[in-house]
Amino acid sequence: MGARKRSASPACAVFLVGFMGAGKTSVGRTLGQRLNWIFEDLDDRIQEREGRTIAEIFRDSGELEFRRAEHGALRQLIEDLRGRGKVVALGGGAFVQSSNSALLKASGAKTVFLDAPVEELWKRCCQQAGETERPLLQSREQFDALHRARRKVYLKASERIDTGGRSIEAVADDVIQRLGLKKLRVSQATRRN
Numbered sequence: 001m002g003a004r005k006r007s008a009s010p011a012c013a014v015f016l017v018g019f020m021g022a023g024k025t026s027v028g029r030t031l032g033q034r035l036n037w038i039f040e041d042l043d044d045r046i047q048e049r050e051g052r053t054i055a056e057i058f059r060d061s062g063e064l065e066f067r068r069a070e071h072g073a074l075r076q077l078i079e080d081l082r083g084r085g086k087v088v089a090l091g092g093g094a095f096v097q098s099s100n101s102a103l104l105k106a107s108g109a110k111t112v113f114l115d116a117p118v119e120e121l122w123k124r125c126c127q128q129a130g131e132t133e134r135p136l137l138q139s140r141e142q143f144d145a146l147h148r149a150r151r152k153v154y155l156k157a158s159e160r161i162d163t164g165g166r167s168i169e170a171v172a173d174d175v176i177q178r179l180g181l182k183k184l185r186v187s188q189a190t191r192r193n
């Protein structure tokens with residue numbers, strides 16, 4: 001008999017994509033709570049696997065090495081998917097790497113692009129600057145140019161949801177409705193964990 005298929009069924013995993021400041025982590029956490037699904041931030045897995053922070057990886061080894069680590073972590077995360085629902089927040093650059101979007105496509109999971117005007121993304125990132133260290137948050141000009149280049153790739157996600165001027169809860173509810181996601185009963189959640 002062949003190897004057991006380990007990828008999740010399409011409805012079981014949702015990956016949030018979008019630029020820095022799009023709210024992927026906040027919306028993902030809320031979605032996890034609303035649905036009783038597990039929430040995971042890919043950046044956390046990278047940091048755990050590497051034993052250093054994202055900022056340290058960028059500073060000591062450069063962006064290319066970070067992208068290698070990111071790809072390895074995503075591959076592992078997808079391999080680890082089980083029947084239980086999981087919401088994943090990807091870092092802003094993950095989906096734009098074609099090797100990563102190919103992995104996601106092959107997994108059958110849904111991808112949701114959280115979109116917002118670049119002015120708002122910039123404002124959110126500046127507000128979070130004290131708590132979240134973002135190596136690619138540099139000048140406003142660089143931010144705009146990177147956003148422009150990446151947005152066309154984000155648009156290839158299965159769904160696009162506007163987050164401009166909206167609360168985290170409203171966006172999470174929109175994701176649930178748009179994808180027709182179902183809340184897991186606690187007994188199911190425990191059994192499949």
Ligand code: S3P
Nearest residue numbers: 019020043091092093134135136
């Ligand atoms: C990155 C975004 C960050 C993090 C890393 C690289 C990017 O995640 O993965 O600093 O390339 O845009 P957030 O989008 O959660 O800030």
